[in-house]
Amino acid sequence: MHLVRMLHEGAVRHGFASEDSVKLIAGDPFSSWELDDAMPFERSRLLAPVAPSKVVCVGINYRDHGAEMGHQLPEEPVIFLKPPTAVIGPGMDIRIPVGFETVDYEAELAVIIGRRTHAVTPEMARGHVLGYTCANDVTNRIVQRKDGQWTRAKGYDTFCPLGPWIEAEIDPDGLRIESYVNGELKQSASTSDMIFKPFELVSFISHVMTLLPGDVVLTGTPAGIGPMRSGDTVEVRIEGVGSLVNTVV
Numbered sequence: 001m002h003l004v005r006m007l008h009e010g011a012v013r014h015g016f017a018s019e020d021s022v023k024l025i026a027g028d029p030f031s032s033w034e035l036d037d038a039m040p041f042e043r044s045r046l047l048a049p050v051a052p053s054k055v056v057c058v059g060i061n062y063r064d065h066g067a068e069m070g071h072q073l074p075e076e077p078v079i080f081l082k083p084p085t086a087v088i089g090p091g092m093d094i095r096i097p098v099g100f101e102t103v104d105y106e107a108e109l110a111v112i113i114g115r116r117t118h119a120v121t122p123e124m125a126r127g128h129v130l131g132y133t134c135a136n137d138v139t140n141r142i143v144q145r146k147d148g149q150w151t152r153a154k155g156y157d158t159f160c161p162l163g164p165w166i167e168a169e170i171d172p173d174g175l176r177i178e179s180y181v182n183g184e185l186k187q188s189a190s191t192s193d194m195i196f197k198p199f200e201l202v203s204f205i206s207h208v209m210t211l212l213p214g215d216v217v218l219t220g221t222p223a224g225i226g227p228m229r230s231g232d233t234v235e236v237r238i239e240g241v242g243s244l245v246n247t248v249v
Contacts, residue, residue, distance in 0.1 A: 001016040001017060001018050001023075002016070002017045002018075002164075002165035002166065002167055002242070003015075003016060003017075003029055003049065003130075003131065003165055003166040003167075003168065004016070004017045004022060004044065004046055004049065004164070004165045004166075005046070005047045005048065005049045005050065005051075005089075005165075006022065006044045006045055006046050006047055007044075007045045007047060008024065008039070008044065008045075012047065013025075014027075014028055014029055014033075015036075015044075017041055017044070017165060018041070019041065020040065020041050021038050021039065021040055021041055022038065022039050022040075022041050022044050023035055023036070023037075023038045024036040024037050024038070024039065029114075029130065029166075030114060030115065030130070030213035030214060046089055046090050046091070046163060046164055046165070047089040047163075048087045048088060048089035048090075048161075048162040048163055049089075049112070049133050049162060049163055049164070049165050049166045050112055050162070050166070050214040050215075050216060051084065051087070051214060052084050052087065052212075052214050052215045052216045053084060053212050053214065053215055054081055054082075054083075054084065054209075054212075054215055054216075055081065055082040055083070055084065055086065055087065055160055055215070055216045055217075055218060056079055056080075056081060056205050056209070056211070056215065056216070056217050056218070057079065057080050057081065057082055057137060057150075057154065057217075057218040057220075058077050058078065058079055058196070058201055058217070058218060058219055058220045059074075059078040059079070059080060059150070059220065060073065060074055060078055060195075060220065061077070061194050061195050061196055061201075061219060061220025061221075062189060062193050062194060062195065062220055062221065062222040062223065063193065063195060064189070064193070064222055064223035065220070065221055065222050065223045065225070067223070068223045068224075068225070073195060074195070076196075076204065077196050077200075077201055077204050077205075079204075079205060079208070080149075080150050080151065080154070081151070081155075082137075082154055082155055082159065082160045082218075083155050085157055086154075086155055086156065086157060086158065086159040086160035087160045087161075087162055087216075088158050088160065088161050088162070088246070089161070089162065089163050089164075090161070090163035090164040090244050090245060090246070091245065091246065091247075092158070092161065092246060093158065093246065093247050093248070093249045094136075094138055094158050094159070094161065094228070094234070094246050094247070094248045094249070095156075095157065095158045095249055096229075096230060096248060096249070097140060097156055100140060100142060101229065101230075102141075102227035102228060102229050103138050103139065103140055103141075103159075103227070103228055103248070104138065104139045104140075104141045104225050104226060104227055104228065105136055105138065105179050105181065105186065105187075105225065105226065105228050105234050105236075106136060106137035106138070106139060106179075106221035106225050107134075107135075107136060107177055107178065107179035107187050107221055107222070107236040107237075107238075108134075108135040108136070108137050108177075108218045108219055108220060108221050108236070109132060109134070109135070109172060109175065109177060109191055109198070109218075109219045109238055109241070110132060110133045110134065110135035110162060110216050110217065110218055110219070111129055111132060111172070111198050111201070111202060111216070111217040111218075111219060112129065112130045112131050112132065112133060112166050112214070112215075112216060113128060113129065113130065113202070113211045113212065113213060113214065113215040113216070113217070114128055114129055114130030114131075114213060115128055115130075115213055116210065116211070116212055116213065117202065117206045117210065117211040117212075118206055118210040118211075119206055119207050120202070120203055120206050121203055122197075122199040122200045122202075122203040123199075124203070125198075125199040125200075125202035125203045125206070126199050128202065128206075128211070129198070129199070129202065130166060130168060130213075131166040131167050131168035131169075131170075132166065132167050132168075132170060132172055132198075132238075132241055133162055133163060133164075133165065133166050133167065133241060133242075133244075134162070134163060134164070134236040134237070134238050134241055134242060134243065134244035135160065135161065135162050135216070135218050135236065135244070136160070136161040136179075136234060136236050136244065136246065137154060137159075137160070137218055137221060138154070138156075138158070138159040138160065138161070139153055139154050139159070139225075140152070140153045140154075140156065140159075141153070141227075160216075160218075161236075161244055161246045162216065162244070163242075163244045164242050164243065164244055165242060167240060167241045167242065170240040170241065172191055172197075172198045173191055173192050173197060173198075174190055174191060174192045175190065175191045175238055175239045175240055175241070176188070176189075176190055176238070176239040177189055177190070177191055177222065177236075177237075177238050177239070178236075178237045178238075179224070179234065179235065179236050179237070180234070180235040180237065181226070181228055181232055181233070181234050181235075182232055182233055183233075186224050186225075186226055187221070187222050187223070187224035187225070188222075188224070189222030189223070189224075191219070191238075193222060194219060194220060195220075198217070198219055201217055201219060202217060205217060228248045229248060230248055230249055231247075231248065231249075232247070232248045233245060233246070233247050233248075234246055234247075234248065
């Protein structure tokens with residue numbers, strides 16, 4: 001089953017979703033909880049699976065993406081932040097900023113932090129991860145080149161779609177990661193191609209800043225990035241995790 005965050009009768013609730021139903025929980029997945037009512041899955045309105053205090057992103061973490069961007073491969077992770085106001089859920093619109101015609105898609109595996117994480121080793125990091133979801137690190141490439149750094153280019157509202165749920169019982173290494181625009185395959189790689197693996201990233205970041213329950217680590221994108229225009233539908237698909245679909249407006 002998948003851990004979902006949803007709007008139910010005007011309130012934000014968490015639950016465990018199967019193909020046809022959602023078992024709601026009383027409480028939240030980061031503390032004590034117990035099973036509550038069940039409801040049909042089709043009645044659920046999925047939200048982003050977490051509401052993080054911060055989204056920590058990793059740049060140039062696939063060798064082929066580094067080559068297509070003309071960057072040298074990093075000796076240690078290159079990290080930056082997206083604000084929590086950039087987060088949207090499955091089915092929500094990615095908004096192109098006024099004055100621009102396109103934004104870029106970047107399919108990424110997102111790591112969801114399960115408990116307070118400070119200065120942990122990669123081996124310890126595994127026990128601090130709640131699970132994984134799909135992410136799209138939407139980027140204004142024109143602004144990125146103009147600014148020379150990434151905060152504005154990647155920090156616009158709606159520039160961090162997450163979802164559709166959290167999958168806990170998978171190994172994050174060796175998963176097929178793909179992106180599609182209007183049904184056309186754009187990116188296809190394996191998470192085994194990462195330069196720095198997910199638990200290494202959590203460990204590295206935790207020595208810089210304390211990660212809190214619900215925080216998100218985006219682990220980088222493979223080669224094949226490109227533009228999206230108004231009216232396009234973009235999908236991030238990760239093996240064993242799910243499919244995240246959003247429309248560009």
